[in-house]
Amino acid sequence: MIILEGKELTRRYIRGKYGTDALSQVSFTLEKGETLGIVGESGSGKSTLLRLISGLEAPDSGTLALMGTPLSPVRSREEYRHIQMVFQDAAGSFHPRRQIAASIRESVRNLTGREPDLPALCAMVGLAPELLDRYPRELSGGQCQRLAIARALGAEPEVLLCDEITSALDVSTQAQILNLLADLCRSRDLSVILVSHDLAVVSCLCTRVMVLRGGRVVEEGPVREILDHPREEYTKQLRASVLER
Ligand SMILES: Nc1ncnc2c1ncn2[C@@H]1O[C@H](COP(=O)(O)OP(=O)(O)O)[C@@H](O)[C@H]1O
Numbered sequence: 001m002i003i004l005e006g007k008e009l010t011r012r013y014i015r016g017k018y019g020t021d022a023l024s025q026v027s028f029t030l031e032k033g034e035t036l037g038i039v040g041e042s043g044s045g046k047s048t049l050l051r052l053i054s055g056l057e058a059p060d061s062g063t064l065a066l067m068g069t070p071l072s073p074v075r076s077r078e079e080y081r082h083i084q085m086v087f088q089d090a091a092g093s094f095h096p097r098r099q100i101a102a103s104i105r106e107s108v109r110n111l112t113g114r115e116p117d118l119p120a121l122c123a124m125v126g127l128a129p130e131l132l133d134r135y136p137r138e139l140s141g142g143q144c145q146r147l148a149i150a151r152a153l154g155a156e157p158e159v160l161l162c163d164e165i166t167s168a169l170d171v172s173t174q175a176q177i178l179n180l181l182a183d184l185c186r187s188r189d190l191s192v193i194l195v196s197h198d199l200a201v202v203s204c205l206c207t208r209v210m211v212l213r214g215g216r217v218v219e220e221g222p223v224r225e226i227l228d229h230p231r232e233e234y235t236k237q238l239r240a241s242v243l244e245r
């Protein structure tokens with residue numbers, strides 16, 4: 001079953017007399033329970049695509065549909081709730097002068113109109129509930145990212161958008177967060193769009209991948225096919241630049 005579908009999404013940013021075509025005619029489908037990877041060099045439009053999908057920004061043209069129903073240009077609370085996003089800068093996504101519990105409670109209340117079960121959310125991401133009383137600066141990067149995932153799950157979304165969520169973490173913490181995400185996908189049948197510049201991350205978590213360049217889809221398909229036997233020169237270069245490091 002297709003849970004989310006984007007058709008010919010286009011977004012142009014205009015600054016003074018200059019314009020950037022951040023995204024041009026990008027179409028995709030996301031199956032229920034699937035993890036779709038989005039890769040591409042810096043500036044290729046990955047974050048722009050997630051901002052459009054999450055409703056943080058509206059496309060200039062193109063459409064999005066969730067479970068076959070078009071998403072309205074101005075999202076309803078229910079539509080927001082269904083598509084949650086986790087960012088690279090987890091600490092920065094929490095209010096600096098508020099305890100984590102308060103931030104999560106406010107977000108879940110706003111999106112669902114209900115009180116979150118905070119200890120259950122902590123358990124879901126493998127953390128002790130004591131951490132909820134802390135401020136963002138009192139947490140490690142990995143703990144913050146787990147709590148950001150907990151906040152997103154508190155909305156009981158259909159789709160989780162992950163934008164470089166392990167890029168700011170050290171290698172061992174990265175692996176733990178990726179394992180957590182893989183477990184959550186399996187146990188909760190979550191549908192995920194995972195943006196990463198790291199092809200190793202994408203190849204271990206995703207079934208399908210889409211390659212972006214200059215705001216356009218260069219190629220897409222099963223992750224093994226695309227990453228092991230890229231047809232496009234650009235994908236080969238992406239792969240080589242990761243292997244060099
Ligand atoms: N708010 C904005 N104003 C102007 N240009 C932007 C804005 N956001 C992104 N861009 C431009 O759009 C292009 C795509 O950016 P982005 O989606 O952030 O790429 P990625 O996440 O793949 O690195 C880049 O050229 C970037 O400079």
Ligand SMILES: [Mg+2]
Nearest residue numbers: 046047048163
């Ligand atoms: Mg980005």
